Amino acid sequence: MMSITSAAAAAAAGSPVYTPLVSRGGRRSRCSVRAQASEQKSLEIMRKFSEQYARRSSTFFCSDKSVTAVVIKGLADHKDQLGAPLCPCRHYDDKAAEAAQGFWNCPCVPMRERKECHCMLFLTPDNDFAGEDQAISLEEIKEATSKY
Amino acid sequence: MSSDGPRAACCVRLISFHPPRSPPRLPSSQIPQTMAAAASRHLCSATALLSPSAAAAPIRQRVGYGSSSNRRWLCRRWAHGPDAASRIRRLTTRSRTARVSCAYSTGAEAITACSWNQNVICSDVPVLVEFWASWCGPCKMVHRIVDEIAAEYDGRIKCYKLDTDDYPQTAISYNIERVPTVLLFKDGEKIHSITGTLPKAVYVRAIENSFLEQ
Numbered sequence: 270m271m272s273i274t275s276a277a278a279a280a281a282a283g284s285p286v287y288t289p290l291v292s293r294g295g296r297r298s299r300c301s302v303r304a305q306a307s308e309q310k311s312l313e314i315m316r317k318f319s320e321q322y323a324r325r326s327s328t329f330f331c332s333d334k335s336v337t338a339v340v341i342k343g344l345a346d347h348k349d350q351l352g353a354p355l356c357p358c359r360h361y362d363d364k365a366a367e368a369a370q371g372f373w374n375c376p377c378v379p380m381r382e383r384k385e386c387h388c389m390l391f392l393t394p395d396n397d398f399a400g401e402d403q404a405i406s407l408e409e410i411k412e413a414t415s416k417y
Numbered sequence: 418m419s420s421d422g423p424r425a426a427c428c429v430r431l432i433s434f435h436p437p438r439s440p441p442r443l444p445s446s447q448i449p450q451t452m453a454a455a456a457s458r459h460l461c462s463a464t465a466l467l468s469p470s471a472a473a474a475p476i477r478q479r480v481g482y483g484s485s486s487n488r489r490w491l492c493r494r495w496a497h498g499p500d501a502a503s504r505i506r507r508l509t510t511r512s513r514t515a516r517v518s519c520a521y522s523t524g525a526e527a528i529t530a531c532s533w534n535q536n537v538i539c540s541d542v543p544v545l546v547e548f549w550a551s552w553c554g555p556c557k558m559v560h561r562i563v564d565e566i567a568a569e570y571d572g573r574i575k576c577y578k579l580d581t582d583d584y585p586q587t588a589i590s591y592n593i594e595r596v597p598t599v600l601l602f603k604d605g606e607k608i609h610s611i612t613g614t615l616p617k618a619v620y621v622r623a624i625e626n627s628f629l630e631q
Contacts, residue, residue: 336554343552358553359595360581360588387595387613389555398614417557 311345315354315375316407319344319390322376323403326384328391332400338413340390341405344375358388524564525576530584536577538605543574543627545620548581548588548598555614559597562617566624574624603627 319341323330330337343357351368354375361367372378379385384393392399525547528536537544547563549556560578567576581588581596591600591607601609601623608630609623 331554333558336558338554339552339557340554343550343554346552357550358555358597360548360550360585360593362585362589387555388553389614414552417551 308345308349311348312342312410313407315341315345315348316405316410320404323391326391328384328393329399330402330405331389331392331398333398334400334402334405334409335413336389337405338410339417340388341410342414356388525567525578528577528579530587533587536575537602540575540602543624544602545574545576545624546600546602547578548593548596548600549578550581550596553596556597558614559599562620563599565617566620570624601627
């Protein structure tokens with residue numbers, strides 16, 4: 270609503286319509302640069318965690334690496350928003366409460382106890398979808414997640 | 418991601434109405450009406466969207482006026498402006514968004530809580546609904562399967578996708594905990610529920626069983 274009224278006011282005053290747009294664009298890009306930096310950081314943290322945990326639990330990433338990439342991106346997003354890498358493959362009534370409670374924070378309790386990851390991030394070798402990799406690069410994640 | 422949703426949708430809209438994509442080469446006598454119609458259409462789409470980037474529409478309109486050669490000249494001048502880099506970058510992200518939405522339109526349709534009763538409960542054919550969430554890896558695999566099923570069973574069943582983050586009430590009322598969950602409805606009743614990523618054959622078998630029960 271704001272944008273339309275301000276644009277209409279600018280047009281009525283006879284000033285160039287693009288003036289408010291430019292300033293808003295600048296502010297937005299500065300904010301997004303800062304947000305991107307923190308996003309990048311969580312993405313890198315979650316990528317390293319996934320590699321490390323896969324090696325430690327002797328599990329493997331999915332043979333379709335885009336699944337792995339999307340899940341890591343989801344974990345990073347939750348880490349940014351909620352402060353904890355809540356599992357992105359569940360529906361929660363209250364995400365913040367779940368993150369505080371911790372049962373579904375990655376690695377979740379079923380994963381730690383029984384190596385069950387329904388997100389298909391950590392797959393045991395006998396799983397049909399398991400690949401052979403325990404490593405994923407940041408480029409792979411960025412390429413796979415840019416499609417969505 | 419979810420906060421970006423409306424803006425992304427707006428970008429798609431602006432791109433799809435943008436005249437340079439499909440310049441109608443008409444006799445000069447017809448140009449004024451066409452342009453006026455195009456301009457009014459722009460205005461509609463821009464004002465109805467209530468998004469920060471709606472303010473971008475007037476400039477884009479001005480670029481769109483006149484013959485194609487005139488437009489090209491304006492575009493080139495605009496490309497050398499002080500903030501050209503940011504605008505060019507924004508244009509490329511928009512076109513990418515537009516391409517993504519095109520890919521979506523071929524498979525299963527997105528459904529909302531408002532259209533739930535009409536499309537799922539009151540449907541006279543079986544309905545397959547996939548509950549998904551953004552950044553859920555297995556959902557992307559199930560998306561592909563559901564899209565394929567939608568194409569194969571076109572006319573015999575209906576396939577929909579519902580984002581559980583957008584419509585949590587619907588997800589809660591059907592006890593969706595894990596995503597992806599695929600529910601099969603017949604005559605408004607849930608007859609089958611498939612949770613997790615399974616081979617396509619499992620989904621197909623459930624659909625075939627629903628036909629046999631008729």
